[in-house]
Amino acid sequence: MTQKSLKCLITGGAGFIGSHLAEELVNRGHRVTIIDNLYNGKQTYHDDLFQKIPFLKISVLDHEMIDLLVANHDVIFHLGAILGVKSTMDRSVELMETNIDGTRNVLRAALKYDKKVVFASTSEVYGKATPPFAEDGDRLYGATNKLRWCYAVSKTLEETLCLGYGLKGLKVSVVRYFNIYGPRAKEGPYAGVIPRFISAALKGDPIQVYGDGTQTRCFTYISDAVEATIRAIDDECNNEIINIGSQSEMNILNLAKLVRKLSHSNSPILYVPFEDVYPLGFEEIPNRYPDVSKMSSLLSFKPKVSFIEGLSETIEWFKENI
Secondary structure, eight states: OTTSOOEEEEETTTSHHHHHHHHHHHHTTOEEEEEOOSSSOOGGGGHHHHTTSOEEOOOTTOHHHHHHHHHTOSEEEEOOOOOSHHHHHHOHHHHHHHHHHHHHHHHHHHHHHTOEEEEEEEGGGGBTOOSSBOTTSOOBOOOTTOGGGHHHHHHHHHHHHHHHHHHTTOEEEEEEEOSEEOTTOOOSTTSOHHHHHHHHHHHTOOEEEETTSOOEEEOEEHHHHHHHHHHTTSGGGTTEEEEEOOOOEEEHHHHHHHHHHHTTOOOOEEEEOGGGTOOSOOOOOSEEOBOOHHHHHHSOOOOOSOHHHHHHHHHHHHHHHO
């Protein structure tokens, strides 16, 4: 399916992953349309690319436009969502309603017009389960009053909608991303840990490690995530959930030290209690480690970019764009 030229619609296409996905699809000869309400994304990520392909500033909640656009494309990469820790804690109602209703609009239209959907989910759905996280493994969340879990709950419901529409005949694949990083990743106090660390190191600001820094993550470079996402178009991935990640596990304190070293920075490393950063009962996930055997067998893919290589590329991008 990926060999011929396809008309691809990317919701959330002005964001970090979406903009890289759009660029790669265009490079492969596919025709791409991007929609984004620019809540998280930036049109300036790709001024040159967006002059060549259609970009529409609309929301996934606009069901009439979604219906029209889906009807005129072959594949829909549904990345549009409200996400991020700050949104999870501060805007839980909007996050839940926007994500679930937006996904339902996309799935309904795709079923109506017999289109393929690749849905972007997250490793957050595993919650506090015991790693390694396998796609068919159990999930474990904290108490309802811990709003930190509302994003995981919304993505779980969206995955369930995908599989439910799959039973109705929709061609849909779910990809669960694990800590994707690279150029254009969002920086800021509530951003992913890598862009946050790099930004601080390059500015000479303290690199803030939340908690004691012993928590671990497995980081996946953006080009590897994009390649795996494109491979999920294939019909053999229909009605499947696939972890997209690497097994290059690192604790956050060592990550801070590595970023400082590669950035040639003298920034101090500062420990910050979680309760000083996140309101309303935040809970940390100590370890997040994926089982990637399904990605290897079903997508015939393994990450190719080493962590040092990817981190160095990311730092160089931030040097020019910070």
